[in-house]
Amino acid sequence: MRRLAIGLALVLIGGAVSAEQFKPAKSSARPPAASAQAAKKASTKKTSTKKTAPKGPPAKLLFGAVSAPAPLAARAIGSYAKGCLAGGVSLPINGPDWQVMRLSRNRNWGTPQLLDYLERLASDARARDGWPGLLVGDMAQPRGGPMITGHSSHQIGLDADIWLTPMPDRILTPQEREDITATSMLKDPFNVDPEVFTTLQVKLIKRAASYPQVARIFVHPAIKKSLCEQAGKNRAWLGKVRPWWGHFYHFHVRLKCPPGMTTCQNQKPPSGDDGCGKELSNWYKTLRKAEIWAAARPAKPGAKPPPKKKQLTLGDLPKECATVLSAGGGAPEIAEDGTVPAVLKLPASKDAGPPAPHLDEAALEALKAEMSGKPSAKPTTEAASAAGSMPLPDRKPH
Numbered sequence: 001m002r003r004l005a006i007g008l009a010l011v012l013i014g015g016a017v018s019a020e021q022f023k024p025a026k027s028s029a030r031p032p033a034a035s036a037q038a039a040k041k042a043s044t045k046k047t048s049t050k051k052t053a054p055k056g057p058p059a060k061l062l063f064g065a066v067s068a069p070a071p072l073a074a075r076a077i078g079s080y081a082k083g084c085l086a087g088g089v090s091l092p093i094n095g096p097d098w099q100v101m102r103l104s105r106n107r108n109w110g111t112p113q114l115l116d117y118l119e120r121l122a123s124d125a126r127a128r129d130g131w132p133g134l135l136v137g138d139m140a141q142p143r144g145g146p147m148i149t150g151h152s153s154h155q156i157g158l159d160a161d162i163w164l165t166p167m168p169d170r171i172l173t174p175q176e177r178e179d180i181t182a183t184s185m186l187k188d189p190f191n192v193d194p195e196v197f198t199t200l201q202v203k204l205i206k207r208a209a210s211y212p213q214v215a216r217i218f219v220h221p222a223i224k225k226s227l228c229e230q231a232g233k234n235r236a237w238l239g240k241v242r243p244w245w246g247h248f249y250h251f252h253v254r255l256k257c258p259p260g261m262t263t264c265q266n267q268k269p270p271s272g273d274d275g276c277g278k279e280l281s282n283w284y285k286t287l288r289k290a291e292i293w294a295a296a297r298p299a300k301p302g303a304k305p306p307p308k309k310k311q312l313t314l315g316d317l318p319k320e321c322a323t324v325l326s327a328g329g330g331a332p333e334i335a336e337d338g339t340v341p342a343v344l345k346l347p348a349s350k351d352a353g354p355p356a357p358h359l360d361e362a363a364l365e366a367l368k369a370e371m372s373g374k375p376s377a378k379p380t381t382e383a384a385s386a387a388g389s390m391p392l393p394d395r396k397p398h
């Protein structure tokens with residue numbers, strides 16, 4: 001039964017619409033990985049093994065099957081969405097002010113710098129902002145690399161997901177860490193719920209962005225909008241906080257390459273403005289279109305998955321990632337049919353968050369009418385507000 005479930009999961013993986021993979025056709029916002037890939041293209045031509053490497057199984061099966069780190073000096077190798085991790089260290093599952101969630105995934109690995117950052121953030125947020133502790137979601141796999149579920153980045157030990165749910169005042173059992181679902185911060189597809197997304201979360205994200213080693217933080221556009229509204233005069237940190245799909249129950253921290261780590265490729269830094277103007281209103285345009293598309297093509301069980309993205313093979317990753325994979329005899333066995341048996345034995349785990357909210361029928365009709373330029377037959381205030389007709393309305397708290 002479990003095997004069947006895993007097999008099914010694997011079939012679905014290619015089409016899984018993950019937060020960081022879903023790209024609307026005409027998003028004017030740049031995907032987080034895009035600039036890193038562009039930078040890499042220019043700088044790593046000489047190290048590409050594309051021509052000579054035989055095509056093996058998708059790299060996500062190989063890296064997903066490895067349960068221990070590569071016994072090498074700690075280094076992030078490659079770029080956030082195309083790389084691997086040497087000498088990964090694991091974040092202890094319980095700290096003074098954090099707990100790791102979904103232990104079965106074995107994704108609490110990173111560079112020592114990522115661990116230092118998380119420990120410092122957890123401690124500062126509790127001591128200075130009253131945040132009770134971090135619930136830490138996915139970081140990287142023991143040797144980094146692509147994952148069989150959920151992310152296109154998180155490959156080099158410098159990315160971490162942090163839940164926006166406050167940590168309970170007790171140590172969760174391993175089973176609870178599998179079962180608990182993170183809390184959505186959204187009231188509807190375009191707005192946070194101010195009773196859930198409070199000043200506590202605002203302070204946490206601000207704190208997380210405030211350290212110089214942070215390159216970017218990803219949050220849902222509605223969270224970005226709320227941060228823009230609440231930031232006040234000190235707005236320098238806001239430029240690092242970027243809208244991205246799916247981040248409505250967690251935020252994603254991405255650290256810069258640690259100084260001197262020459263194998264690691266930085267992403268182009270954000271432009272420097274606070275991102276609350278045109279960029280955010282463009283996101284809202286895309287968000288509205290995406291809502292209409294989602295309604296036109298509801299995800300039904302058994303529905304045909306969207307077209308598969310090209311799967312990265314080991315040959316697509318920096319050359320050193322082959323060494324990382326095999327160091328200490330760690331490379332998994334590949335069966336004759338090209339499958340990786342160890343992956344089939346991995347337990348399936350529950351999604352960390354709830355499904356994204358969608359508009360009800362009345363709100364959807366109002367949105368369609370607004371987007372087609374015709375007045376809706378029965379525009380309700382609620383529908384109009386849910387449709388986000390103004391990108392940055394002055395909304396009163398409840």
Ligand SMILES: [Zn+2]
Nearest residue numbers: 151160161252
């Ligand atoms: Zn993430």
